[in-house]
Amino acid sequence: MTDTMVWKCEQWFAGQMQERKLFFTEVQAREFASKLNGVAPDLVLTIEPMPIQHVWN
Numbered sequence: 001m002t003d004t005m006v007w008k009c010e011q012w013f014a015g016q017m018q019e020r021k022l023f024f025t026e027v028q029a030r031e032f033a034s035k036l037n038g039v040a041p042d043l044v045l046t047i048e049p050m051p052i053q054h055v056w057n
Helices: 026-034
Strands: 005-013 018-022 043-050
Touching: 005 026, 018 026, 026 043
Parallel strands: none
Antiparallel strands: 005 018, 005 043
């Protein structure tokens, strides 16, 4: 078993999660988030690493 990580980017709007995307690199996740920056005043983006084992069995 390897320690491969994916990067999870969640979009929160008005306190509710709207969408979750997974990326293979932190750079991809941050580029995606930067494109959405400023789209709506209440849009919050979170980016965090997570082991791929938590995504796929």
